[in-house]
Amino acid sequence: MNYLSHLYRLLKLYSLFTDCELPENFLPQNKTSLIAKLLRIKKHKNKTFSDVLIQLGPSYIKLGQFLATRPDIIGGKFALELSNLQDNLPTFANEISQKIVEEDFNTDIKNVFTEFNEPIAAASIAQVHTGKIDDNQKVAIKILRPKIEEKFRDDFKFFYFVSGLLEKLNPNLMRLKFTESIQTMERSVKMEMDLRFEAAAISEINNNMTDEDEYIIPKIFWEKTTRKILTIEWIDGISIRDKDSLKKRGFDLKNLARIIIQSFLTQALRNGFFHADMHQGNLLINEQGKLVILDFGIMGRLGEKEQTFLAEILWGLITKNYKRTAEVHFEAGYIPKDQKLDEFSQALRAIGEPLSGKKANDISMANVLSQLFEVTEQFHMETRPELLLLQKTMVVTEGVARELDPDLNMWDIAKPIVSKWMEEKISPEVKIKKNFENLLNLGSAITEFPYLIDQAKKTTENFNRLIEYNQSKNKINENTFWRFKFWIITFIGLLIGIYVFLV
Numbered sequence: 001m002n003y004l005s006h007l008y009r010l011l012k013l014y015s016l017f018t019d020c021e022l023p024e025n026f027l028p029q030n031k032t033s034l035i036a037k038l039l040r041i042k043k044h045k046n047k048t049f050s051d052v053l054i055q056l057g058p059s060y061i062k063l064g065q066f067l068a069t070r071p072d073i074i075g076g077k078f079a080l081e082l083s084n085l086q087d088n089l090p091t092f093a094n095e096i097s098q099k100i101v102e103e104d105f106n107t108d109i110k111n112v113f114t115e116f117n118e119p120i121a122a123a124s125i126a127q128v129h130t131g132k133i134d135d136n137q138k139v140a141i142k143i144l145r146p147k148i149e150e151k152f153r154d155d156f157k158f159f160y161f162v163s164g165l166l167e168k169l170n171p172n173l174m175r176l177k178f179t180e181s182i183q184t185m186e187r188s189v190k191m192e193m194d195l196r197f198e199a200a201a202i203s204e205i206n207n208n209m210t211d212e213d214e215y216i217i218p219k220i221f222w223e224k225t226t227r228k229i230l231t232i233e234w235i236d237g238i239s240i241r242d243k244d245s246l247k248k249r250g251f252d253l254k255n256l257a258r259i260i261i262q263s264f265l266t267q268a269l270r271n272g273f274f275h276a277d278m279h280q281g282n283l284l285i286n287e288q289g290k291l292v293i294l295d296f297g298i299m300g301r302l303g304e305k306e307q308t309f310l311a312e313i314l315w316g317l318i319t320k321n322y323k324r325t326a327e328v329h330f331e332a333g334y335i336p337k338d339q340k341l342d343e344f345s346q347a348l349r350a351i352g353e354p355l356s357g358k359k360a361n362d363i364s365m366a367n368v369l370s371q372l373f374e375v376t377e378q379f380h381m382e383t384r385p386e387l388l389l390l391q392k393t394m395v396v397t398e399g400v401a402r403e404l405d406p407d408l409n410m411w412d413i414a415k416p417i418v419s420k421w422m423e424e425k426i427s428p429e430v431k432i433k434k435n436f437e438n439l440l441n442l443g444s445a446i447t448e449f450p451y452l453i454d455q456a457k458k459t460t461e462n463f464n465r466l467i468e469y470n471q472s473k474n475k476i477n478e479n480t481f482w483r484f485k486f487w488i489i490t491f492i493g494l495l496i497g498i499y500v501f502l503v
Contacts, residue, residue, distance in 0.1 A: 006161045016055065020047040023074035025176070028169040049078055050085050058124030058148070059155035061087040065277075065298075066185040069392040072377045073176050083396050086281055087124040094118050097129060097143045104226045112224065113141065125192055125297070130234060133224060138234040140218070142195060144227075149193055156186050175380070192297045195230035201273075201296040202232070208271040215263040215291040237284030237292045240400060251289060257405035259291050261413045264397045268300070268390060269421040272307055276300040276393045280400055300389040305332065310387075311425040313372070314418065322348045329376065339379045347375045 047055075053064040067074050068082035098109050098116065105112050115132035122128070125148055129141040163182050167173045191197045199220045206217055216235070224231035238245045240260070246253060260283065267274035275282075277298040284292035302310070309332050316325030326345035329335045335344060351371045402408045 002157070003161075006158055009158055010162070010165075013056075016052050019045060020049050020052050021045050022049065023078045025073055025075075025170055025173055025178075026166060029171065048081060050081055053082075053085065054087075058087065058089065058145075059152055059159075061085060061089075061124050062152075062189055063159065063185065066181075066188070069389045070176075070181060071374070071391070072388070073173070073178060073181065076374065079392065080395065083392055083399075084279070086279060088281075089122045089124060091119040091122040091127050092145065094129075096146055097127070097141075100143055100146065100228055101141075104228055113139075116141070119143075125189075126195070126230075133221065133231070139221065139224070139231050140234050141224075142198075142230040142232075144193060144195060144229070152189055152193070156182070156189075188298070194227050196225060196227055198296050199225050199230055199232075201299045204273055205267065205271075205275070205296065208267070208273060213263070213266060214259045215293055216286070217293050217296075235284065235286060235292050237286040239280065240283040240285060240291075240404070241280040243404065246285060251285060253404040254408075256285060256289075256291075257401040257408055258413045260397060260401045260404075261408075261410065262417055263291050263293070264393065265414055265417040265421075268302060268393075269307065269310075269417060272302040272304075274300045274302075274390070274393065276389050278393060278397045278400065280403070283400065300386060300393060302386055302390065306386055307421075308425050309334070310390075311422045315422055317348070317352045317368070320352055322346075322352060329381070334376065334381050335379050344375075344379050347379070348372075351375060 050064055053060040064082045064085045065087070068079050068085065071079035074082070094116075097119065101109050101112055101116070109116055113131040113133055114136075117130045119127045119129050124145075126142045126144050129143065131139050131141050133139055159182050160179065163173075163179045167178060199222065202217055202220050209215075209217075218232040218235055221231040221233070238249065240246075240256070243253065246256065260278070264274060264278060275293055275296060275298075277295060278293070282293060282295045284294070286292050309328060312328040313325055316322065316328065323341075323345045325348050326335075326341055329344065330337070330339075330341060351368065398408075398410060401413075
């Protein structure tokens, strides 16, 4: 029955997607096949890919936002188009929100919020109300859409069906792990539908901040937060898209562009945990000129390995040491060993050399990263979702900043953050310190060897006594004795060998 319903939904989708251009990987590899001809039957396209996704509703909008992080699957053109996809949807009735609050807190809404107003915005997963709590504190109250979990669960079943079909039509998607990408998206959406995870993200970002940071985030009211409800501090500010109002208030737009870029880079590079949805709708400027960041439903994380990897890559491109940059990819295991280092180094040179002689404000860091991932894809680099999410967010953030300052000098703005970060990650002093720490750890391990050997000997003696006792009762245990004794003696021999070798 599911199969038939999936086919029916597929026919409905066909009528919509023939009216827009589709990513090449979503089309059959055999362009002369019947399905390929049917998908290309309409030559004049009246809609964009993102228009159709918006028309299909919340799940498809989320799918589009996720695909924006995967230029390797849909191509740079569609990734850029979908990076601006925002899910502004109709609100649901205030009475429904009130009912959700009362059910979650098991009390009248007046006992939870002293004031609860009509919704002011709605997205695919939740909508936002304003309200007040004790001490006349104004708050923003995010309420999960009713039955949204069931809706997404049903749609994901269909997405898996479609992804399997697309992989058969275009095997290239199997190498790009399209089905696994749907699984990653499903996990992300499940987390996003538990608003306590968003509250935890806000808390972590807040803990990472220092007094020098030029951005602020709302305070969480944990006692007013549940799985379906998130209550945070309301912060007044001017939308970053309202340039006229910002100018009237005397704000320097070039300086605001700098703050946006540096705030993102600080989160991503210094902390390894960043807001991954920094579009204009999520950014305000408060009276003090600080950047206010909202909506922490989509977050990115870079581990130590990925941070060092990025530092080495950027440094290699800046210094034109393309061979070293290529080696970093191979050392990190991102490029398969069957690929040729010299050829990959040559491909990186094709990215770096065109930057020579260009003005800094003509160079887009986001485009450099985008080209880098396109090249690595040609050399069968395994998809790194965390790096792709960083690249997608960089594209969006840089675009927002350039709206404020068309002559944005990305490299000058990024230099203080990137330089300090690279110094902390790959400077000779840091590498020497790490090696010294490794030696100390090794030294600590060596001092433990005599104790370990002594303990192993005692364990063997006790075990031998036990076996000898059991031998008198059961001859079968004789075989067990020799098996265990062999492995124990072997283990002790290895420990002694390692000890002698290290000393």
